[in-house]
Structures are given as C-alpha cells and as structure tokens.
Amino acid sequence: MKGLLIKDLHMLAQQKKLMALYLVLAVFLGYSMDSSFVVSYFPMIAVLLAFSTISNDSFDNGMAFLMAMPGTRKNYAKEKFLLSFMVLAVSWVFALVVQFASLMIKKESFDVLDLLGQDLMYIPVFMLVCSVMIPIVLKFGAEKGRLVFFAIFGIGALVIIFGGKIADFLGSTTGFDAKAFISGLEQIPAVTVAGVMGAVAVVIMLVSLLISTGIMNRKEF
C-alpha cells in the first residue's frame, strides 16, 4: 500500500497549479463570503482531486500494470480511502485557518468552540461522500461515476427543496411531526451532533470499504 500511496502523492504533486488555484479560491471565498462556506466547500473540492487519481490510474490502461505489482489489488480501495482522508484532513485544517483568519481580519466576534463544533460536522459529511463515491468510481469508472454522483446529490437536493412538503406528507399520513423532530435536533449541541454523525459515518465507511475491496477483487484488467 505504501507504493500506491507514494504514487498518488506524486500524481497529486503534478497538479500543483490546480491546487494553488484552489488555495487562492479558498482564501478569496473565505474572506469575501460567509466564512463557514470555505470549510464546507474547499475540502470537497480537494477530495475530488484525490478521486481523480483513480481515473489517472485507469488512463492508458495503466491499471493492468498497477495490479501486476505486489499487494496492489488487495490494498487499492483501502489506499484510496486513506488518501481521501489525508487530503480531507489537510484541506479541512487549511480551510479552518482561512476561516479563523478571515473572521479575525474582519473583526467579527465568534465562539471558538461553537465554530469548531459546526466545522467538525462537515467531516462526517465528507466521509459519507467518499464512502459513496469511491465504490461507485471503482465500479463504473470516473465518467459514469460522476453521473451517479450528481444523480445522488440531485436526489439529496430535491429532498432539501421539497423538505417542507415531505414533512407535511409524513405528518398527514403517519402522524410523525418531522418539523418538531428537526427543531428538537437543533437544540442538541453541535459537538454532540458531530460525534453521532461521525460514528454513523465511520460505520458507513467500513461497509463501503468492504464493498470497494470486493469490487477490486472481482475486477479484471
């Protein structure tokens, strides 16, 4: 797995210009927009770079040679998760620094713990994105994988847009008061919500890792 990770880090290093552009964009967004936006946006963009290593591996039929190296088939999915989390961690910390610096420059008052709690909540969401995306890209390839990714997030967006109507429908059919349930959730401290979401995300991630490893084991090159 070490060989795969080194390969991917070298491949990411080849995209220095793109990364520099993202960094500038993150600083600009962090300063000009709502400072929390950079924490939700920048790590997501960065992790897409990590996913791009999968399509780069497949380019020019390169996967066959890669899978003829020791241990690569068994560890490929594991390494992609590890790389994604490394990229997520680095970009999340960077976004956090940009956010705090921006708030301080703009002289806005903020509660450090509260803000950290909110920012932490994004991590399980990013982990969830990785858990959905990695097996999809491994199974369908980068192009089709992107379509499936947009379809899933499209459905998510529709749920949010029509959330009110869905809640009303649930209330009239099952008697479940979704709005009261959500306002109840809002009372829970952000750090607790982040913790629960984190635990759920870890379980989903482990299942996704098993599925991804299975996909790689069955694949022919």
Next chain:
Amino acid sequence: MIVIENLQKKYKGFELNVSINIPEGTVTGLIGKNGAGKSTTIKSILGLVRPDSGSIKVLGKDPGEELDSIGVALSDSNFSMMLNIKDVVSILRASYKDFQEEEFTERCKRQNLPFDKPIKDFSSGMKAKLKVLSALSHKAKLLVLDEPTTGLDVLARNEVLDLLREYMEEDPSRSILISSHISSDLEGLCDDIYMIDRGRICLHEDTDTLLGRYGILKMSDKEFEELDKQYIKVSRKERLSVTCLTDEKQYYLDNYPNIVVENSSIDDIIVLTLGGNER
C-alpha cells in the same frame, strides 16, 4: 515455475483454451498473431484476468499471489504517464522487497533515460526500455514480458536482449516467459516456443528443434501428390508450386533429392503454420 492446465476463458467471439508448462531455468517464447490469445494468457498468469476453468500455478501459488517475485512488462500498460523516473524509483522502492535502486538508476542512466521528464514525453523506445528495466529491478525469480521489444530499434533491442541474457546468467534457476512479434528476438533467446492461434496452442517445440529439424519443402503439385506426408506439419498451395513445413527435413533430404529443402526460420514457421492448410 508456471503450470497452466486447460486454462479456459471465453469472450464474445473468442475462446482461449491452453496448457503451458514453463520449468525452472528456461526462457519460453509465446508467439502468435494479434488477438490470438497471448495477452489473455499472460494476464491470466498475473491474476489480472480470471479463468472460467482450468488451473494455473505460478511459483507454486495461485496467480497474483507471488507478484513480489515476478518482473512484469505489459505491452499496453505502464506506469502513469504523469510520473517521471524519480517517482518510479520511490514507487518501486516502496513496492518490492528486493528493489535494486543503485543498479536500476545506473541502467536508466546507461540507456539515457531522463529522470525529471514525465513518461508521457518519452519516445516509444524509452518507454519500452523503462518497462523492461523496471521488470529487471527487483531480483525476480520469473519475468513475464508481453511484447517487451516493441518500439525499440535494432540496437536497443539487442541491448534489452543482452539484459535478459544477463538476468538468466546471474541465476540459472530463473525463468522468462516472453511474447514477441519479432521472431529473431525469440530465436536467439528462447529455449522453447509456444505458438498460439485463435486461442489454441498450435505448436510447441524446443527452439533448437525448430531451427535444426524443421525445414521448408518446395515442390510441384505432382511431386506433392507423390510425397510421403507423414512428417508434413502444414502445406500451402501457391500458384505453381506447393510449400510445406516439415519437422523432419533430413528425411526429405535423404529420400526426395529432386525437391527443394531449405532451413526454416521462425518467421517461415509462423507464416506457414498460421497461414497454411494443416495436414
């Protein structure tokens, strides 16, 4: 080193069914037309393709289990084109227990391969050399090379073949399986040769036998009709004559003084075997 028994793999419009045995200390050539099944056989040995039935043992284990001991060069696949040789060195160092860094960098320098240039900017010859040097870089017990000399000029091809000979001299228990379109490469290197056509092994012989006992016979139609055909492998009818491939040219030299008997090269054997009428 490699034992393949009744390996079967079906694709739409193609069926592979081969048995191959590569003992310790031998260099075995695999020849055949494009699409004959060479690459599928090689990919099955490496565990990249799963057979529908049959058994494959590589260094006594299932395919894909002993990759640390196998040096691989594939015809249509290489390191990512974005990487350069410096990156390749660090990847090989992390991937193979016995990676010989000094020897590898020295050989790359000797072949004038640039260390900082991305592989995508290499000439096809440079890419081919890098593949072979990578396969030779970690003291593998077995080399599996699919068309390793494609894209190389005559001098570079000889250099690569010399490297392979050197590899065998270092440890005579090592083995090489090499597929190639360039039969002169195989003539000077291989101990035995498998010829594959439409997914089947159509010929397997020691190279010495192929070059020593096999021969080409040329004769008229009438002479062909009267010919004892027990040692004729294949024949091809041409406009005014018949050309045959025999595995006992001495028999025809002794008994048919009027027909033309020539030594056969592997190219002649390929042309006649894959293009002739089997007898």
